[in-house]
Amino acid sequence: MNNTTREIVESSALVEKYELIHHKSGLDIYVYPKKIATTYALFATHYGSIDNKFMIEGENEHTEVPLGIAHFLEHKMFTKEDGSDSFERFSELGADANAYTSYDKTVYLFSCTSNFSECLSELIDFVTHPFFTKESVEKEQGIIGEEIGMYDDSPNNRSYYGMLEGLYHYHDIKNNVCGTVESIAKITPELLYRCHEVFYNLSNMALVVCGNVEAEEVIEIADKCLKEQKSVNIIRQKSKNEPPHAAKEKVISRMLLAKPIFDIGIKDIDVPKAPQERERRDIVMSIIADLLFSSTGALYSRLYEERLISPNPSSSYTISEDFAYTSFSGESDDPEKVYNIVKEYISKKQEEGFCETEFIRCRKVFYSSFVRGLDSADDIANELVAYIFDGYDFFDYADIISKITLEEVNDIFRSAFKPESFTLSAVYPLDEKSK
Amino acid sequence: MKPVKLTLRGGGTLLTLTTDKFKTELMTITLPLLHSQRTARLCRILFDTIKRGCRAYPDIMSLNAHLDDLYDANIANMYSTTGEMASAGFVCECLDKSYVPGGEDLLCGTLETLKEMIYSPLLDENGLFPEKTVELEKRNLCDNILASDNDPRIHSYQLCRDLLFEGEAYGQRLVGTVDDVMALDCRELTDFYHEFLVTSAPSFIYIGSRDVKEVKEIAEKYFGDLGGGHSQKGNTIIKKATPPMRMVEEEMAVLQGKLTIGFRSDISPEDKDLYASIIFNDIFGGSPASKLFRNVREKQSLCYYCSSSLDFFKGALFVRSGISNANKDKVINEVLAQFEDIRKGNISDYEFECAKKSLDNYYRQASDSAYALENYYRTRLISEMNTTIEEAAEKLRSVTKEDVIRAARRYEAGVCAFVRGTLSDADDNGEEGEYDE
Known part of the structure; x- marks a missing residue:
């Protein structure tokens, strides 16, 4: 069994410091105290839109998943097994909650000025307890379809992805984070569970808390909410080697x-x-x-x-x-x-x-x-x-x-x-x- | 952190929030003006022209390089409306000297630069702003107008405002049309500049580590002569929309339709139902616990966003959503059904408590952002409200469910604007265009 260890990281010139806690569960936690009213916490996985072919060390073959699945998973994580919605729970606690997905990470976050312990417990709980059904996946396809439609109407979005298409021959960075209406139609509960199992392993995640908070309080909540997890070595299949020149002028x-x-x-x-x-x-x-x-x-x-x-x-x-x-x-x-x-x-x-x-x-x-x-x-x-x-x-x-x-x-x-x-x-x- | 307000030599107002919370200092210098399209576009062109160079820094490169030398000190234009009034001027922001290697006082350097820009602009041999510079800035502003006209989300919102506030300055496009901008000339701009300098008593807001005495000395040293002795006052029209709700629809070559529904009430910022109306907005569509988010998005999967926003200085509320054309009627009916639900008194304890907590959180968090604090106190100064953030939070806490229902009943839906998307995936010709010369 691991022990929790702690170290201080500081900058004397900037009069700033934070604490890095290697939690016994396998999760690294960063607590950055500030004398302000707000506490901001985020729980993130090193998993984004470019991670579409992968396996865990010891497995024989890669899993290939549809484009946009990391973002889809982010949407679906807020619905819990008892039918409740984490957004609603955060609202009850007076906190603002949100989430976002980029090419290399998925981040769940909240900010609050009270009820910090309850909010952090909720954040850890919903991110570590996936629950998906066929019906709920189909329903989300409608919402994300509208989100894709919104981005498709954006000239800036079109121009940005056009640039990535011009730069890259193969790399998955050129694909839209949300995927396409066609690709998200292929997403199933089974694929979502598989992605969660692999990428939401605590060794692939980080918890960062900044604001009106002490490390002890965060550790106490982590002790209650997190079980020790065996770390995994994720093997991400990279795109074919990129030529040095741009794909299109x-x-x-x-x-x-x-x-x-x-x-x-x-x-x-x-x-x-x-x-x-x-x-x-x-x-x-x-x-x-x-x-x-x-x-x-x-x-x-x-x-x-x-x-x-x-x-x-x-x-x-x-x-x-x-x-x-x-x-x-x-x-x-x-x-x-x-x-x-x-x-x-x-x-x-x-x-x-x-x-x-x-x-x-x-x-x-x-x-x-x-x-x-x-x-x-x-x-x-x-x-x-x-x-x-x-x-x-x-x-x-x-x-x-x-x-x-x-x-x-x-x-x-x-x-x-x-x-x-x-x-x-x-x-x-x-x-x-x-x- | 209590705001300290005092009157400066010359009649201006200074509001100071002294705190060591931030590594930056923020100061805004604005003149309260009666908003009109003409004032807005002249301010915009004037400020953009001033930012192109002054006698001490005669071109955009040397001026920006000087600001970069001050550790990227920021001087930004401001023209912000509050009801039918506007705050016109500049925002200065820079590092606090405690965090500058060498301890240089950047605020004084930044204000000195702004003073140069305002009082020593580049003028031609006739004492006018140079035609070439003014023409360039006019073109830039026209580009912005055309960009807004081509943005379906903004267009839908503007269509709604056009009808909801017919004949009122508040509803008009901020700076007018391309023709209005192009009709402006260097003489008119220069005359406006001279008027502007003496037109109204200025407001200074400072947020940073200095005490009020020091800030007063600085404000008077650099801008003691700015503005006139009197304040302009506006008469914001606040009234209920008249049923039935009017519909307006236009088409644009986009995939997704954009919906805006505008509501008006007779609740002014001085009204006893002001804080109840803020909670009403949150329950209706202001947060993820709101009726619109939970019903239109989560239960019915009709959209990615459907939310409401309140401008309580005007008693106006807007619901906005991006939807498929086919769902238009369904979404409009659902939004109006949720509105009626609140007016009938159907507010659950969960909805009510969530809204109060969410707003309490919002007001507390504002104290952690210099820009949020500045915005709060500037809009209160211009509308002559003396409520501090803490007092506003306290007033929200005392609102009852009955108060919210009463406030909701004082709103009426006035206009529903829809921009229909004419492109489907099949006929979107945007993807075809990749070619090599």
């Missing part, structure tokens, strides 16, 4: 909107295996994205002054265990012209390199963004769980930012952005001829 579609929108994607194939190295690359590449595309840069200034983009384009860098990309998104009357200017600008900038002044300014922006996030219990909890599943160390972020050098940024910039890694996704109005 352009993905163009048309739907109802006033002005064309675009997502430019740049595939990054150099994804470090070790989490610490991946965290560093994440930060360096995010800094590069900001240096290239932010409103203090020459590129933005040119595009804006020439009225080629609307005022608030966005950029980001996304990295996971086996894929990574930079994106630049916005509205433009001429997405293809923007695309060509971006490619030319990056090529020229790779020769010049970034300068010390803009680099130091950018580091300030990143430091400030991290510190701002520490004002909000939900930001902390959601960031922390992302760091946990990525294998990163939360408080290392500010330290890494201060140690990254301009030379390192320029070196990575010159090697990471290759002409064949680019793709353009654009959505044009229905009545506009494609350029």
Whole structure:
């Protein structure tokens, strides 16, 4: 039998700390006390929309499940065996409850200002006790069908997934988190139970609590609600090896909107295996994205002054265990012209390199963004769980930012952005001829 | 954390919430104005033009770089309506100096920058805002208008508002039409700018670690001359909708239909039934325990979302949902049936207690967000309500079920707007477009 062990993780510079509890059940629990009225808790599994072929170590063959099943499971978990609904229980307790699914995780959460013990017990209880029937699965297909319809009407959603389709030949990241009306029609109670059995093993999960709370209270509830569980080693079958180049140079579609929108994607194939190295690359590449595309840069200034983009384009860098990309998104009357200017600008900038002044300014922006996030219990909890599943160390972020050098940024910039890694996704109005 | 309110030299109001809860400082500087489409669009173009550069930072790159040097200090436009009044001005937010390496006072740097932007804008040789900049910002605003017109969810909501508030500024599209925007010129904008600076007594709201004395000195140092001595006051029309409910329907090339049902009551912010109406909204469609969520979504699987929202400054309530065209009548009937259910007094103890707890939780949580606190106190200042968050929570706790039923009976459904989706999966031509040049 395991014992519960505890360790403190802190940042003296930021005057912040949390406690990591290796609970005897096999679950890792993170308690982050803050002197605020709210307590925010989330119970998450490292299981998302890309985990569609898998087996547990010792099994002989992979289970293959329909697209969208992780998200479907998230919807269905709130219904309990006695017919009650966890949403209603949280409402009775005066708490706000919700859940979301991304490509790599499913998260159940609540925030409350009273009845914390009861809320946490409820959260642990419903997430660890699945109950599905044929009828309830069919009913949910109607609700999720409407959700899919809502996203299908969204030009931004279309453009974003168009970019992923342009970047990836095989990787499951290009599939919509909700699946399709056709794929969710294949979901059965048996498949849902199988996914729950595999991915909702406590060794594949994390509980994060942030706010007006002490670790002892959380441990006491975990002791009552959680039984020791044998850990499993999940083998996720990866997509076929991705070629280094983008799958398509352009993905163009048309739907109802006033002005064309675009997502430019740049595939990054150099994804470090070790989490610490991946965290560093994440930060360096995010800094590069900001240096290239932010409103203090020459590129933005040119595009804006020439009225080629609307005022608030966005950029980001996304990295996971086996894929990574930079994106630049916005509205433009001429997405293809923007695309060509971006490619030319990056090529020229790779020769010049970034300068010390803009680099130091950018580091300030990143430091400030991290510190701002520490004002909000939900930001902390959601960031922390992302760091946990990525294998990163939360408080290392500010330290890494201060140690990254301009030379390192320029070196990575010159090697990471290759002409064949680019793709353009654009959505044009229905009545506009494609350029 | 008690709000401290005082009058500044020159007649402005300062409300300070001193707390060490946040690692940031937030200050809003707004002028209370009577809302009209013209005021809204002139404010929008004016603020966007000011943010393009000033004499000290003559272009967008240098201005934004300067703000980034202040650890990404944020200066954002604000034009926010409360009933038929508007708060027009700026939100400044930055790191508290305790968390800045080197301990730099970023708030003063941010306010200094805003002062430069407001008092030393770039003007041409005729003393007008430059035509090129104004034209660009007009185009951007037109893009926003067209984007809203093409968004079925917004369009359905606007169709409902058009009819529900016919002839009232509240119901109109915020900044008017593309033609209205394009008709604006540099002279009109510059004249408006000079009027704006002296038009109304300003409101300052500060949330952060400084005490009221220090905040007063800072506000007066940077913006002691802003605004005029008097306050503009609006006359918000608050009245019940007149039955029968009117129907309006339009088509758009989307898959999913969008429904908005608008209700009006004669409950003003000063009315004794104000807090009962807030609980009524929560029971009706404000939370997952509400009648709409449990019946329209969970029991009948008719939609992904169906919820209600209340604007109690106007006595108006909106139910919004995304649904298949085929379910339109079923959903409308169910929403109205749930409304009638409450008016008949069918509120279970579970529904009533859940709503009260949910709202209690909401008000308590607001104290953990600087932006939520700012929003609460700004809207109360402009509508001359002196209720603190804690007092509002207390008033909600004392509401009875009978109070809620009485409040619900003071609402009438006025308009039902539906945007019908004309695309099915079969004729959606959006997927066909992938091609290479």
